Amino acid sequence: MVVRLSRHRLLALFCGVLAALTLATPATAAPAHPGVDRAGAAAGWLARQLVDGERFEVVFDGVAYPDQGLTLDAVFAFAAAGVADDFGAQALDWVTRPDIRDGYVGDGGTEAYAGATAKLALAVQVRGGDPTDVGGVDLIARLRGLESPSGRFTDRSAYGNYSNAFSQSFAILALDRTAHGVPATAAIWLAGTRCPDGGYPLLPAQPVCTSDVDATALAVQALQAAGRPADAAAGLRWLVSVQGANGSFADSSGVPNANSTGLAAQALRAGHRPLAWLRARAYLVGLQVGCGAAPADRGAVDFDGGTFDPATATRATGQAVLGLTGDGYATLSAAAAGSGAPVLTCP
Template structure:
């Protein structure tokens, strides 16, 4: 049996124009001395990192971590398992940074293998997972392939088959329904690119899940509505893309109000900033026109990036938090940090024109 692979944090990458003001601000920030871009100060005469784009540097490091050059793995109890979710995150990160296109092509081909595909999406009959299907559909669209024939699977049709009468995209599985706000938001963003757009009922369902304070929860139908940074950032993008401007604005307001003093964002139930939540929140703020808050988040990510003074093997990587570089979580943190470092939005993300 295939056990559904639930992704507790889904963060992706972006590609919408920042506008002249943000571009100018980013250019000024990028031109700062290298010491601002790494935990350790550069050695004397080391000025190379001042000319490197942080998002491209992060994508370059990420590409070099791919197992066999085409995928990521996660290790549990000493056994390595294919990690399709993280591999998709990397594909989206490469597109956002407009870098590592050859690595992205290899990873996409790996994801389209029937054994890899069924292990991630389910068999499509007794097992079918909404969040995974939505995320892979978005990646297929970003890569410019035919999402209706991805590894022999019609991804848009598979995803639409998981839409319930309430407007919720739900898992079909003997293991239970693990669908959540991440998958719902990704489904809206992915299907909005297809003929006919995203179902209005699905957008209404997500909009109705908004908490009274403007944030969004990860899980639906809980007794108390507890907003989460990652869920709010992703929902704000999805609702903006589907014409729910007022709901999206309330989400942006919530993010702005919950930004830490260091410019970063914390996960639900935590107080310290982390690269994963900050990456998604910063990109959402930048694409939503909240440039001041978005640039603060961008600066927070740059401070977590390993610069030219770091060991060559880790240069470009982004540490999960201020405690320092940890190889156990660096790939996931870096993939998701590229969201904020690139300042791109999911609604228009494309790999077209990315450097090899």
């Protein structure tokens, strides 16, 4: 129904970047145990949170709606950690169901969403699938059709254009894996949004160009993939310059958090900034729920270091796994991933 789609699109605007993370307390911070794979434990916890082992949902006005974007974050996390491959397969099968797929990427006619199309195409590629035939839909052709003459990928929608730096970056990362590669105009457009301080904004053409950690983390990975190392290097220098003394990164409200730190850490390692990555990784490790917590919570990456909330920890954990491993989107693959959802080993 059109009403449901409108509500879903409005809801999606409020479910992007989660905030308010601080250092984990000693009671919840995960102690070191020999042989424990922190990323694997985090991904294992994330897998066990999937509804029916296949999806995430978001509740709005008491009604549960599918959260395809968060489900795809889990697919990426499983591939990065090299675990829960069975859950990754089930999750992608769910997202690519025609009704679920079209509610996310649009019907391809009056409704077509650039960021969602690109993110789904990339997830299919990460899992070794063919993005030109996703239930009969050619996501790559649809994505290329959403590129404007300026090089920007834009939504085609009765509800407006909500494309942003994430849309552009995911589009470049997905197209980089295709035979025709990335249109030069797309990379030039993204590079042209850079702020004077070297970072990248979430939204282009604002009165004041304000660099954003999350947007910059995605942009530098896309620009590296597109063969623009100088533009990527500027963003990496900015990321290093705004890293907290404890290794953390803050969101647009200035609050250090696992989501922004996870994405920044991923970009730093992919961008060959190992010391900055290790500092960010140490911060994420400090947020991982450990053996002092309830068994069902162990392995998750906490949202704010206070009272543990599984509802907010799912997104935090999904993006933190990318930082814990440092595997970049450009080369991410589930080819070597094993099945099963590992748990944190405790004495």
